[in-house]
Amino acid sequence: xxxxxxxxxxxxxxxxxxxxxxxxxxxxxxxxxxxxxxxxxxxxxxxxxxxxxxxxxxxxxxxxxxxxxxxxxxxxxxxxxxxxxxxxxxxxxxxxxxxxxxxxxxxxxxxxxxxxxxxxxxxxxxxxxxxxxxxxxxxxxxxxxxxxxxxxxxxxxxxxxxxxxxxxxxxxxxxxxxxxxxxxxxxxxxxxxxxxxxxxxxxxxxxxxxxxxxxxxxxxxxxxxxxxxxxxxxxxxxxxxxxxxxxxxxxxxxxxxxxxxxxxxxxxxxxxxxxx
Amino acid sequence: xxxxxxxxxxxxxxxxxxxxxxxxxxxxxxxxxxxxxxxxxxxxxxxxxxxxxxxxxxxxxxxxxxxxxxxxxxxxxxxxxxxxxxxxxxxxxxxxxxxxxxxxxxxxxxxxxxxxxxxxxxxxxxxxxxxxxxxxxxxxxxxxxxxxxxxxxxxxxxxxxxxxxxxxxxxxxxxxxxxxxxxxxxxxxxxxxxxxxxxxxxxxxxxxxxxxxxxxxxxxxxxxxxxxxxxxxxxxxxxxxxxxxxxxxxxxxxxxxxxxxxxxxxxxxxxxxxxxxxxxxxxxxxxxxxxxxxxxxxxxxxxxxxxxxxxxxxxxxxxxxxxxxxxx
Numbered sequence: 016x017x018x019x020x021x022x023x024x025x026x027x028x029x030x031x032x033x034x035x036x037x038x039x040x041x042x043x044x045x046x047x048x049x050x051x052x053x054x055x056x057x058x059x060x061x062x063x064x065x066x067x068x069x070x071x072x073x074x075x076x077x078x079x080x081x082x083x084x085x086x087x088x089x090x091x092x093x094x095x096x097x098x099x100x101x102x103x104x105x106x107x108x109x110x111x112x113x114x115x116x117x118x119x120x121x122x123x124x125x126x127x128x129x130x131x132x133x134x135x136x137x138x139x140x141x142x143x144x145x146x147x148x149x150x151x152x153x154x155x156x157x158x159x160x161x162x163x164x165x166x167x168x169x170x171x172x173x174x175x176x177x178x179x180x181x182x183x184x185x186x187x188x189x190x191x192x193x194x195x196x197x198x199x200x201x202x203x204x205x206x207x208x209x210x211x212x213x214x215x216x217x218x219x220x221x222x223x224x225x226x227x228x229x230x231x232x233x234x235x236x237x238x239x240x241x242x243x244x245x246x247x248x249x250x251x252x253x254x255x256x257x258x259x260x261x262x263x264x265x266x267x268x269x270x271x272x273x274x275x276x277x278x279x280x281x282x283x284x285x286x287x288x289x290x291x
Numbered sequence: 292x293x294x295x296x297x298x299x300x301x302x303x304x305x306x307x308x309x310x311x312x313x314x315x316x317x318x319x320x321x322x323x324x325x326x327x328x329x330x331x332x333x334x335x336x337x338x339x340x341x342x343x344x345x346x347x348x349x350x351x352x353x354x355x356x357x358x359x360x361x362x363x364x365x366x367x368x369x370x371x372x373x374x375x376x377x378x379x380x381x382x383x384x385x386x387x388x389x390x391x392x393x394x395x396x397x398x399x400x401x402x403x404x405x406x407x408x409x410x411x412x413x414x415x416x417x418x419x420x421x422x423x424x425x426x427x428x429x430x431x432x433x434x435x436x437x438x439x440x441x442x443x444x445x446x447x448x449x450x451x452x453x454x455x456x457x458x459x460x461x462x463x464x465x466x467x468x469x470x471x472x473x474x475x476x477x478x479x480x481x482x483x484x485x486x487x488x489x490x491x492x493x494x495x496x497x498x499x500x501x502x503x504x505x506x507x508x509x510x511x512x513x514x515x516x517x518x519x520x521x522x523x524x525x526x527x528x529x530x531x532x533x534x535x536x537x538x539x540x541x542x543x544x545x546x547x548x549x550x551x552x553x554x555x556x557x558x559x560x561x562x563x564x565x566x567x568x569x570x571x572x573x574x575x576x577x578x579x580x581x582x583x584x585x586x587x588x589x590x591x592x593x594x595x596x597x598x599x600x601x602x603x604x605x606x607x608x609x610x611x612x613x614x615x616x617x618x619x
Binding site: 070092145195 | 319322325326327328329330332333334335336337338339340341342343345365367368369371372375376398399401402403404405406407410
C-alpha cells in the first residue's frame with residue numbers, strides 16, 4: 016500500500032510540474048513572438064551583417080608561427096595605420112614580444128616596443144623596431160612572439176561588461192560596440208592576455224578585432240597582409256582547406272594560458288613554456 | 292489594507308512603470324536581436340573602409356613595377372609595407388619613396404641572434420660601407436644579378452671559333468687593338484656566357500655585337516667563354532686615359548662590393564674591370580646611365596655619376612693590373 020501511495024505522490028508531482036511548465040510556456044509565448052519576429056526579419060535579409068557577408072557561415076581563427084617571425088614589426092605598423100591606433104608605445108592592438116635567453120641565465124629577458132631601449136633605437140615611439148641590444152651578448156636562444164586578441168571561445172571580457180558593449184559575434188570575433196561602451200575598463204582588467212587598452216581620447220576600450228571590416232569584405236587582416244615571412248595565418252575553420260585549417264592540422268599548435276579555460280582562437284607554433 | 296501600505300505599493304508600482312518605460316525608451320531596437328548586445332553595431336563595425344589596400348590595387352596602374360616585384364624575392368613584402376597606406380592614393384597625392392633605405396631594409400635584414408636563420412641578414416657595420424641599400428640593390432628585385440652561368444665549354448674549340456669570328460676586332464690573343472673595344476682575355480667565363488647570351492637573345496643590343504652573337508650557337512658561346520677565360524690578360528700599356536685615376540679610386544669604393552677593390556672581383560657572374568680599356572669602360576657606364584644597357588643594379592649605381600666621374604673611374608680601372616680572380 017505504501018508503495019502505491021508513493022507512486023501516486025510521484026504522479027501528482029509530475030502532473031504539477033507539467034502544469035507549471037505549460038503555464039511558463041504560455042507566459043513565454045507572449046514574449047517569444049516579439050523576439051521571433053525580429054529574428055525572422057533578420058532572416059529575411061539575405062545575410063547578416065552585410066549583404067555580401069554571412070557571419071553564420073564563418074568560424075574565423077588565427078595562427079602564429081613564432082619560428083618564422085623576424086621581429087620587423089611591420090604588422091604593428093600596418094595595424095596602427097589600418098585601425099587608427101594612437102602611435103604611442105602604450106597602445107597596441109597587436110604587438111611583438113622578444114624572448115632572449117643569455118648563456119648562464121635560466122629566465123628569458125622579455126621586451127617589446129614599449130621598452131625605452133627599443134624606442135631609442137627607432138628614434139621615435141611612433142616608429143617601431145627592435146634595438147639590436149644583444150649583438151655583443153652571448154645569446155643561447157632567442158625568438159619573437161607576436162601577440163594579439165585571442166578572440167576566446169569563452170571571453171571573460173564579455174562576461175564582465177555591464178552594458179553589453181562587447182560581445183562574441185557568431186563568426187567567432189569578439190567585437191566592441193563603441194557607442195555603448197561607457198569606459199568603465201572592467202574588460203581591460205578581465206583580459207588575462209592584456210589585449211585590451213583604453214582610448215583616452217575617445218573614452219572607450221579598444222582591442223584587436225581581426226580587422227573585422229576587412230575580413231567581412233574578403234580581405235586579410237592588415238597584419239597578416241603585411242607580414243613578409245608568413246608568420247601570421249588567418250582563415251575560416253569551416254573551410255577545411257583554408258590556410259588556418261591547414262596550419263592547425265599540419266602543426267602541433269598551442270594556445271596561450273590554456274589553464275584559464277577561455278579557449279583562445281589564436282593558435283601558436285614554436286613557443287617556449289615561458290611564453291604566456 | 293492600511294492606507295500607508297497602499298501608498299507604498301502605488302509608489303513602488305509607479306517606480307516600476309517608470310523604470311520599464313525608460314528601459315523601453317533607451318534600449319536600442321536591435322539590442323536583444325542576437326543576444327545581450329546591439330546587433331546594429333556589427334554592421335557598423337563591418338562598414339568601415341579598409342585603409343591598407345592590396346598589391347592588386349597598386350597593380351592596376353603600376354603594372355610594370357608589380358610584374359618585377361611579384362617575380363622576385365620581395366614578393367612577400369607588400370607595396371604598402373614600404374610605401375605606406377594607399378588609401379586616398381592617387382587622388383590625395385603621391386606615396387613616399389623611402390629615402391633612408393639603410394634604415395628601412397635593416398628592419399628585416401639587420402643581423403640579430405633572435406631572427407630565424409632562414410632570414411637573410413647582414414652585419415650593418417660590415418656591409419655596404421654605410422651606403423644606402425638601394426644604391427646596389429633594387430628593392431623590387433633585391434637579389435643581385437649574381438646568378439653564375441654554367442660554363443662547360445671546350446677552350447680548343449673556342450680558340451678556333453675566336454680566330455674565325457672575333458679576332459679581327461678583339462685581337463688575336465683577346466687583347467683589343469684599340470681603346471673602344473673591350474679586352475676579352477682573362478675575363479670571367481660565366482660573365483661572358485651571360486653577356487653573349489644576352490646579345491644573342493636581344494636582351495642587350497649593340498650594332499656590332501648583336502649580329503655577331505646571333506650566329507653563335509649555345510655551344511659556341513660556351514667554348515668561347517672557356518677560351519677567353521684561360522688567356523693571359525696582360526696587355527701592353529695603352530695611351531694615357533682622359534680621367535684622373537686618383538679621383539677614380541675614391542669613387543671606386545662604391546663598386547668594390549661586386550667588382551673588387553681594384554676591379555678584380557670575387558664573383559664570376561660579374562666582369563673583371565682591372566686593365567680593361569678606358570674608353571670602353573667609359574662608354575659602357577654611359578650606356579648604363581642612358582638606359583641603353585639594362586641592368587637593374589648598374590642602373591642604380593650610375594644614376595648619380597657625372598661624365599667626369601665616369602672618366603675618372605675608367606682611368607682608375609684601366610690602370611689596375613689585372614690578375615687571376617681571387618676566389619672567395
